[in-house]
Amino acid sequence: MSMIEANNLWKEYGSNIVLEGVNTRVDEGEFITIVGTSGCGKTTFLRMLLGIEQATRGELLLNGKPFPDEPGEDRGIVFQRYSVFPHLTVLKNVMLGAEFHDSRLLGKLFGAKRHAAEQQAREILASVGLDHALERYPHELSGGMQQRLAIAQALMKKPRILLLDEPFGALDPGIRADMHELILDIWKKTGITIFMITHDLQEGFYLGTRLWVFDKVRLDKQNPNAYGACITYDIPVDRADQNTYETIDDSLDASKKLLTDQE
Amino acid sequence: MKRIMNQHPERMLRIALGVIPFVLILIVYVVSSNARLAENPRDKLLPSLSSMGQAVDTLALQPSKRSGEYLFWQDTGSSLTRLGLGIGISALIGLIFGVLNGVIPYARANLSPLITAVSLIPPLAVLPILFIVFGLGEVSKVVLIAIGITPFLIRDMQSKVMELPSEQLIKAQTLGASTWLVIVRVVLPQVLPRLIEALRLSLGAAWLFLIAAEAIAATDGLGYRIFLVRRYLSMDIILPYVFWITVLAFLTDYLLKQLSLRLFPWFHASKH
Incomplete structure (x- = not known):
């Protein structure tokens, strides 16, 4: 049985159709990168996986059961920004996951339990290369370090699914390359299932085991929201060649042009 | 050039x-x-500066012939106690309801319209009601300050909570937080410095309500004294009192700012 299954999934807001007829299956341990023009439902789909949006029609299943309708510990998230807590130091940001779990009343640990949580947080922070910045506050970190911290926070919960919403979009190219190595390393070591939205098609090809393109098959020039998007390409990346890369790039450009012409 | x-x-x-x-x-x-x-x-x-000095000397440094108290300091103490109580109670209520309204949609739907309506009542218009209900003692003065600034504090705290990026609240949930834990570990610590900012903004209003209440019914207090000696055109007392109230207002504001800088360095650093 697949871990995640979408059967004829629709998402509409009134007459505005975002997703139409999305069908797919995802097995545990896949690394799925998602590209597509803005407004083509990538983020909506991710928010459904997160549990903060629900399908209007069709079904989205996790291990054969309907998806939870709110965020939970089994699905970690890293947003492009604001994923870390500005009032806590790096170490405390990561310890928070353990504190939430073991102290339901105060959300704070003391004594031996605190020591254990701190030890665990230190190890995870070392693995993302932040062990030199434990006592710093997020505003004292660079953009790349903040994203490392956000990833470390999520890893503390050992989630089975990691959702990444353009996590490296705001970073410089050099730092982005470092982050690619980090995320691949984590994926290989933990066998976690990753969904990652990116604007950068090349990044999508480089990182994923499977690349999805969200796009609108039908486009009404007068009313671009009349039809929803679905997964137009679902490619096992290691078998993809330069040709597919170019075809997708062209088709994305085409619908981008159409959509921006509307505005 | x-x-x-x-x-x-x-x-x-x-x-x-x-x-x-x-x-x-x-x-x-x-x-x-x-x-x-x-x-x-x-x-x-x-009045000349020396006669004002003399008046201050009489009130602040010599015991009153009638009661044996140092009137200036007694007035200051009473006024600051009322102000402190009023602001403290308002801050507590503002924080509790602001956070509840900001985090929980059901609380917001239930309480927000009421708070908006209450905030539109001119506080001085209900002062007679307070005197009737609570008597002329300390309670009615403290309550006037609370009624005057609490609705503003609740609404301000609510909007500050709702301005927290939704990403943070979602992130906390993926880390396993319940609503309660989101409130105590994510929301509360982040709105406390914003509460101090709101308090600093409402200090002026709090002083206004304090002096109004003291002017109408009190037996001591800075506002009481000013309005009492007005009958004798004692500008030599009124002017130093007004100056002193200004100094106190400045000091409270300054101390709140220092407190915030000391307690929440991350807040002031990340604002720039």
């Missing part, structure tokens, strides 16, 4: 420019006071 909007005064000059208006006002006062007193030594409108 640079445009004037691009010219910045040097440090010393900037301080001097800031001090000049104060000095000018003082000079104008002393000159006009002297002129009036030369014409009529019993003039009460613009």
